[in-house]
Amino acid sequence: MAADSGWPTGVGRRIYDTLDSTNAEAARLAPELAGPTWILAREQTAARGRRGRPWQNPAGNFAATLVSRPDEPPERLALRSFVAALALRDAFVAVTGRPGSFALKWPNDVLLNGGKVAGILLETLTGGGTPWALAVGVGVNLRMAPDRAEVEPGAVAPVSLMSETGACLTPEEFLDQLAPAYAMWESRLTTYGFAPVREAWLQNAARLGETVTARTGRDSWEGRFETIDDSGALILVTARGRQAIPAAEIHF
Template sequence: MTWPEGYGRRILAEVDSTMAEAARLAPSLAGPEWIMARGQTAARGRRGRHWVMPEGNLAATLVMRVSEPPAIVALRSFVASLALFDAVAAVTGQAGGLALKWPNDVLLNGGKLAGILLESSGANLAIGIGVNLAFAPGAEEVEPGAVRPVSLMSETGVRVTPEEFLEYLAAAYAGREAQFTTFGFGPIRTAWLDRAARLGQPVVARTGRAETRGTFETVDDTGQLVLKTPKGRVRIPAADVYL
């Protein structure tokens, strides 16, 4: 696997979180850079939730400068999701059992394999990625009703180190990023929907105390989840989706 041209790489033994390290390094970077840590002491997921990071799993952040409006920048969650799908398929030699859960999870055999977190500050974007390569958190370590965690090793028998997986991921992301910047969100959206979990099936979207139940109809051209409900079509910009 060839490391993509123009992307930096920084491997750390331990850090509080790769997202925090990305924020510290961003002002001094000349170009996009992947930051990977073998251990994290203060990892976190979406909405500030604690992220469990056993040794042997991937914890990495891509930090890059962006110039598009925030709504366009946010669409890179779909770019990253597709890159993760591509990387896992390349490592295992098959795409069977893989699916993408809106807005930013990768599923394997119905369980959560990976998660993505986007944070932007000014012209800098950080894309944090966690992948259960070797171990999956126990059910007691995730919130009630959440998709059960799984690992690549337990589901496929494939053993890959975080450093090896990062090479596949970086190459896949570079390809999808080039597609996004050249052709826009259209081809990314089409490819994402082709891999979407529960498309055409009932889901529940929760935002704070609000809950919307409906059929997952599509993702629109702004990345919003579109549900078909008894009250009509509902567009949801951000939520936690329960299957």
């Protein structure tokens, strides 16, 4: 489903020339925001990916964070990674017209022609041990992809939207597509629960039914990617039986 280009009602937008990171700005702004707000930076000086890894953000690429205060338990907040992935796919299809070129890599990447074009970073902002705000960070290689030597060994090679499809967008133009797509999938989640989000995500999942390797800092599983469960955990059929893996990185 393509994204509607109209900005979603009740959602704010702040655009900066330079920030340390949009997730960091989300943490600073969260206490004063009246509602969900997108924070976009044309340049980031201290961008981060998963597990604190540096995130390369060349000029012209997309870096934004949606900060909100959903009144939900942490396990429910984590489902926004699937909401964000579907919204990204919708935005990409809207600007390229190429639905078959994009796939969703569990748990939080979007692939274009098999290469990584976008990543998602969720962070909960806590006070007194209780989550009180959620930051959904999104990075997209709009114009340039990091050099392959800059990514960790075994990771999917990065690609850019422009080099793979010829689409040339500013970060602001891409946000105009992403924000309404995210609002639509968020509405589905809050209205109907995770089931329709899960179904749509699985329809676009990379390597579903194929053998993959899931790794954490301590453990590794190899098996057939069967599905994701109602909590978003990866379900692998391994030599040791069916395994539910709540968090890991998968390798093809």
